[in-house]
Amino acid sequence: MTNTIQPSIQPAANPAGRSFNELPLSPDLLATLQQLEYLTMTPIQAASLPIALAGHDLIAQAKTGSGKTAAFALALLTNLNPRRFAVQAMVLCPTRELAEQVTQEIRRLARFADNIKVVALCGGTPMRPQINSLEHGAHIVVGTPGRMIDHLTRGSLNLDALNTLVLDEADRMLDMGFYDDIAYVASQCPSGRQTLLFSATYPEGIARLARQFLRNPQEVKLLEQHEEGKIRQRFYEVSHEARLQAVGALLKHYRPVSTLAFCNTKQQCRDLLEVLHKQGFHALTLHGDLEQRERDQVLIQFANNSCSVLVATDLAARGLDISQLEAVINVDVTPDPEIHIHRIGRTGRADQDGWALSLCSPADKRRVVAIAQMMGSEPEWHELGSLQNNHESALPPPMVTLQILGGRKEKIRPGDVLGALTGEAGFTREQVGKITVTELSTYVAVARDIASMAVRKLSAGKVKGKAVKVRRLDE
Ligand code: ADP
Ligand code: MG
Secondary structure: OEEEEOOHHHHOOOOOEEEHHOOOOOHHHHHHHOOOOOOOEHHHHHHHHHHHHHHOOEEEEOOOOOHHHHHHHHHHHHHOOOOOOOOOEEEEEOOOHHHHHHHHHHHHHHOOOOOOOOEEEEOOOOOHHHHHHHHHEEEEHHHHHHHHHHHHHOOOOOOOOOOOOEEOOOHHHHHHOOOOHHHHHHHOOOOEEEEEEEOOOOOHHHHHHHHHOOOOOEEEEOOOOOOOOOOOEEEEOOOHHHHHHHHHHHHHHHHHOOOEEOOOOOHHHHHHHHHHHOOOOOEEOOOOOOOOOHHHHHHHHOOOOOOOOEEHHHHHHOOOOOHHHHHHHEOOOOHHHHHHHHHOOOOOOOOOOOEEEEEEEEHHHHHHHHHHHHHOOOOOOOOHHHHHOOOOOOOOOOOHHHHHHHEEHOOOHHHHHHHHHHHOOOHHHHHHEEEEOOOOEEEEEEEEEHHHHHHHHHOOEEEEOOOEEEEEOOO
């Protein structure tokens, strides 16, 4: 059965949405949702939760940022018995970052019952602490397929009591070549389990996975829809050779605080980065060759407003959950209109407006015709010459990220860093931005004008009673 939900009946006109109270959820869980201010279901939640809570296998397709995590988290938490000390749910994710985001979201939703243990099992981090956590009893494990296999073959992970298996971002896991790994993990799960598959797109591999590992799955598909006026889309014709320079002109004219610039290839990412740096922009790139630590640092700087432009390929940008994106720039128009719509859907989220700006060479103009057809709108063409090329500085980001050596391992918490900055160092709460604690480092965004002083004061003072090493990430 396929429930295809047409954009015309999306709650665009009816922002109130439907209440979680309609669902067979425990009162505690409903109270937690209330606390988190999840007042109404997102469309994918409204479409998939009744099916998942009724115990059916499910294939759910909806774009990034549509609330898929809570859709499966509420189902697996409902299946869970906290008094049973065994792994009852597993979520497979393509990358460590996504696994960590999912772990956080499940923990937030699970706080109604204080004894639910959620353990992240990802590659790129040591095995031993993971084995210890598993020995202490875990109810839910979230992680990458490779690391799950490591634990299964060592015998540190037992799936006999598993009742829910979730494949999150299944399309991306397939892109990354995890088919066989997923197949192995699924073969180790009890056959009576419920399987929930979530994906942003529906390539052929998904159907194959579903045939092999899901039982009579129900399908829910949410077509992409963009609310009128939220995304302002403009096209600029430019010669192929001039387009990298033109990105800087767009940035100087529109002056967005954060922009995601899409390139079609890794080489194009590198070239664009070089051009932007020459023009004085704070730009970073995300590609598959980065080490995990470098990737973390790029994402942290972009998310906390200390990097104005993130240059990425479609693959590298998939699954990123970045909330405040003022602009998306397409350095080339992609040949696939669906990818284009997916790209520009990353701006204009929630109640913010966003710019979708596309550079297009004369040869690619017919791609824009295909896009306009699919979106059912007339493309708006503008002249590059109409951009105001003000020569002032190239959009310095409002914040700077400081790296403090020492993280979760040293038991540093965000409050310790905030305390050090607003206490003895004498800064105000408003001058301090997002604080992110990772295993070995802590990153704190501070207002650009106090960055150097903050480095000096933190280095001279103490965090959690200890002297720390601090540096600016942008130097
Ligand atoms: P996806 O997995 O589809 O990319 P996420 O699960 O990461 O999306 O959710 C995107 C954001 O929406 C998250 O910040 C999440 O906290 C928020 N969110 C999810 N469901 C709701 C809801 N019902 N009401 C309000 N915010 C929600
Ligand atoms: Mg997700």
